[in-house]
Structure formats: C-alpha cells, structure tokens
Amino acid sequence: MKELFELYAAFFRIGGLTFGGGLTMLPMLKYELAEKKNWVTEDELLDYYAIGQCTPGIIAVNVATFVGYKRRGVIGGIFSTLGMVSPSLIIVSILAMFLEQFMSNVYVAHAVGGIKVVVCALMLNTLLTLAKKSFLNAFCVGIAVVAFVLAMFSPIPTVLLVVLAGALGVILHKMGRLEV
Secondary structure, eight states, X not given: OHHHHHHHHHHHHHHHHOOSOHHHHHHHHIIIIIIXXXXXXXXXXXXXXXXXXXXXXXXXXXXXXXXXXXHHHHHHHHHHHHHXXXXXXXXXXXXXXXXXXXXXXXXXXXXXXXXXXXXXXXXXXXXXXXXXXXXXXXXXXXXXXXXXXXXXXXXXXXXXXXXXXXXXXXXXHHTTSOOO
C-alpha cells in the first residue's frame, strides 16, 4: 500500500509542477522516475513516452499509467493516473472560480508570458533528449528530416507520416541497416 501512495505522490508532484503538457514534462519524469526513484530506466521511459504519444489521450497520463502498471499492476496504474490528473483538476477548479479577476491582472499576464518562455526551453530539452536516443545513424536522421519536411510543407496527415516512418524503420532493421 505504501508504494501505491508513493506512486500517487510522485505523479501528483510531476502533474502539479509541470506546465506546457507532455513534451515539457519529460525532464521532470526522467529525474523523478529514472534518476531519483529508479522505477524505470531512461530507455523504458522514452519507450513509454513514444507509446504515450501514439495512443489516445494525454501523453503524461499515458506515461503515468504505464509506469504505475509496471510497478504495481492495474491498481498501480490507477493510483499513478489519479496522481497525475489530481493537480490539474484542483487548479482548474480554483481558476474557474476566479477566472475574470485573473485574466485582467497584469501580473498574471506577465507570469503567463514567462511560463511560455520556460515551456519553450523545456520542449527544446525534450527534443534534444529524444534526438540523442533516436538518431542512431544516417538512416534515422534521413527519416526524421524527410518526415519533418513532409509534415511542415505537405498536406500528408502526420499520423500517416508516423506509420510510414515506423514501417520504414522496421524494413531497414530487417535489411540490417538499422540497429536498435
């Protein structure tokens, strides 16, 4: 029972102290779960993160559920998920009561502007972390560059690009051109 409350508390902290969504949460997840608690390895966390991006729902909630399930099964997944969403529910409920006063406050506007800058920095950190683990060779870099260009400058849906990149990765691995 103690570990269930530890799961809840860890994800409550992460959910309550991270702004900007799942991409900005990776550094905190890495520190809390892989370095501090040793509940998962960094590679496992990145795998959960990648799966969390491809499955329906919020990335952070998906990762919390995966980690909780790994630690304590279904009940661990439930406690971790509740820990991740509880801060948002509390904060949104409080903000909803005072929304008008907050939106016209100049200090809140400046604070939100500062938070946006930090969110950009955290997203860049996440991008670099994922790049270090993902760009294994020239083929990986090539797939990433082509996918990026197509996502930015073509009408091809990004979901299709993800599926095609995954299929290409499997094909290259089978041909011996891509080691994981």
